[in-house]
Amino acid sequence: MTKNYTIKDISEGLAKKEFSAEEILSHYSNKIGLENKKLNAYLSTLDFQNSKFKIQNSSLAGVPAAIKDNMLIDGTVATAGSKILENYTSAYDATVIDKLKKAGVQFLGKTNMDEFAMGSSVENSAFGPTKNPHDLERVPGGSSGGSAAAVAADLCVFALGSDTGGSIRQPASFCGVVGLKPTYGRVSRHGLIAMSSSLDQIGPITKNVYDTALVLNTICGQDKFDSTTVSREVPDFTKNLDKSIKGLRVGVPKEYFTAPTGRQDEGLSSEVRISVQNYISELEKLGCEISEISLPHSEYALAVYYIIMPSEVSSNLARFDGIRYGHSSQKSKTLLEVYENSRSEGFGAEPKRRIMLGTFALSSGYYDAYYLKAQKVRSLIKKDFDNAFGKVDIIVGPTAPTTAFKIGEKSGDPLSMYLSDIYTVPVNLAGLPAISIPCGKGSESGLLVGFQIIANSFDEETLLRVAYQLENKLKS
Numbered sequence: 001m002t003k004n005y006t007i008k009d010i011s012e013g014l015a016k017k018e019f020s021a022e023e024i025l026s027h028y029s030n031k032i033g034l035e036n037k038k039l040n041a042y043l044s045t046l047d048f049q050n051s052k053f054k055i056q057n058s059s060l061a062g063v064p065a066a067i068k069d070n071m072l073i074d075g076t077v078a079t080a081g082s083k084i085l086e087n088y089t090s091a092y093d094a095t096v097i098d099k100l101k102k103a104g105v106q107f108l109g110k111t112n113m114d115e116f117a118m119g120s121s122v123e124n125s126a127f128g129p130t131k132n133p134h135d136l137e138r139v140p141g142g143s144s145g146g147s148a149a150a151v152a153a154d155l156c157v158f159a160l161g162s163d164t165g166g167s168i169r170q171p172a173s174f175c176g177v178v179g180l181k182p183t184y185g186r187v188s189r190h191g192l193i194a195m196s197s198s199l200d201q202i203g204p205i206t207k208n209v210y211d212t213a214l215v216l217n218t219i220c221g222q223d224k225f226d227s228t229t230v231s232r233e234v235p236d237f238t239k240n241l242d243k244s245i246k247g248l249r250v251g252v253p254k255e256y257f258t259a260p261t262g263r264q265d266e267g268l269s270s271e272v273r274i275s276v277q278n279y280i281s282e283l284e285k286l287g288c289e290i291s292e293i294s295l296p297h298s299e300y301a302l303a304v305y306y307i308i309m310p311s312e313v314s315s316n317l318a319r320f321d322g323i324r325y326g327h328s329s330q331k332s333k334t335l336l337e338v339y340e341n342s343r344s345e346g347f348g349a350e351p352k353r354r355i356m357l358g359t360f361a362l363s364s365g366y367y368d369a370y371y372l373k374a375q376k377v378r379s380l381i382k383k384d385f386d387n388a389f390g391k392v393d394i395i396v397g398p399t400a401p402t403t404a405f406k407i408g409e410k411s412g413d414p415l416s417m418y419l420s421d422i423y424t425v426p427v428n429l430a431g432l433p434a435i436s437i438p439c440g441k442g443s444e445s446g447l448l449v450g451f452q453i454i455a456n457s458f459d460e461e462t463l464l465r466v467a468y469q470l471e472n473k474l475k476s
Contacts, residue, residue: 004154007211010063021062025106028064032108032155040130041140041149043069044077045109050101059214061104066156068147069110070117071202072191073097080193081113081125081143084320084327084346094191095226096160096202096219103218108156111146115348116317117167117195119143120420123411124350131407132174134448138404141171141420147205148175158206158215162192164199165305166399166424169436172205173399173450176438178467179205180212181424183458184431185230188223196312197228199305199428209437209468213237216460232458240461241468246287248466251392252280255298256423269402271442275449276398279439282473283396283466293392295384300377301426302418307361307374308429314358317351353414382430389456394466398423399436399450423452433460437467440474 003009005024013019019027029045036042055061067073070080072090074097079085093101100107114124122130122145130145132138133153140149144161148171151159161168163181172179180203187202194200204215220234257268268276284290322328322342329341347355361370388395400420410417427434432454439451451470455463 005157006207007059007063007157007214010157011059014062024062025064028108028156035153035155038136039133039149039153040128041111041146041155042109043079043112043127046076046107050104050106055103058103060218062106063157064106064108066108066111066147066150066159068113068144068161070113070162070193071097071160073107078193081115083126088326095188095223097191099219111150111159113146114143116351117143117162117164118350118354120170120417122146123407124348126348129407132404134176138406141174143167145171148172148177151177151205151207158204158211160202161205163201163203164196165428166421168203168205169424169434169452170400170420172436174404174448176448177205177207178209178212178437180435181433182460183433185228186458187219188226188229190223190225194316196309197316198312199309209464209471210238213241213464235461237461237464241465243465245466245469248288249392250283250288250290251293251388251395252290253295253395253397254292255295256397268398271444272398272402272449274443275439276451279451280396282470286469286473291392293388295388297377297380297384298426301381301429302422304374304377304429305425306418307370308378310354310358311361311371313354314362317355378429381426385430385432393462395454397452399452403442403445403447403449427454432457433463435463435467437471
């Protein structure tokens, strides 16, 4: 078995009895054993059989998958990339895990990630960085870099990641795979270790767009355990993938291709610009109507994100106190010392930084100046997208401003690292669906480039249709 299997390949192979589910699981388990040491994509591997399989004729039956280590699988360790949860064992299945189990998915293991999903490179993991399979000196992106690297290296057939400000799409871009962030409320967050509750969303990382649609079919739907999920019929996302996109209105935000005066060094690299513009031209050849649009408040998105997200982090991470679960300091003599020492010993530098930022933004006398104002600007960013979708059907642009950077290149400069998410963060603030697909290699570096497609709320069908047809045209 040497083929880089897709979900469709596995499904057809099992149906034709070319191999058994046990054989394909063993193939990937052996491959992980041989190759994971150099990549550090997996933090742990699993060897139990799926006993919940219920859905007959499921397209995911027998398919081996990887799961980001901030999603709970009953009876297994879930670290969220942090020492504070190094020995925490999940007491139940996340809703997405329960759905995948019932569909017959086999779980290979839990993938590496930035600590509590805070980062864009997996350099913030307490268990060491993951390396990009295409260049071992470079990062895979983050925070779902372990999942993206596992898919890109064919150490699984598909993976799940979580996306708070680009954490599925940016690593998909760096690793040359497909990554989808669904609409906020489309997929349950129950059993996802929370980072920023108004922004977090679970989504698939796959080898092609068709596989993305198959996984999305399974993980979507309202959940009684997550009140933010929406009561909406889940369509078959594979049904209209071939439907013509001729006449579809495509918006290209001018702000994504021009940096504000005096900040040109923060903008788009020339090789990413060229690759993205080539793909926009391909959409035109497919019959789409291309027009320039404006998202005037885009330049404030990163500032808004780094007020709202740390504020929610400071609240969500308060539960890790050394008492209820997770690491508990043995050096403490009083209750206050248990709190202080457990958190000081358990959290890494990035969670500490964001907890302090968020606590400050929410503190008395600063709430109105920071958090409240950020929420008001968030509304303006959402309104920009609403106005744009009154004129166009989808919005396209780069996923990340650069190709994958070298390990250690930005780790000493948090602001530079934060800029990696400049094109993905606005989508989370607005709660919209977006996908990153590979769009060739940079003309200078030869590294992979990602193309981002954004749709209106709950219009993943159009999003996937455009991505699928663009992918197929360029394959042919």
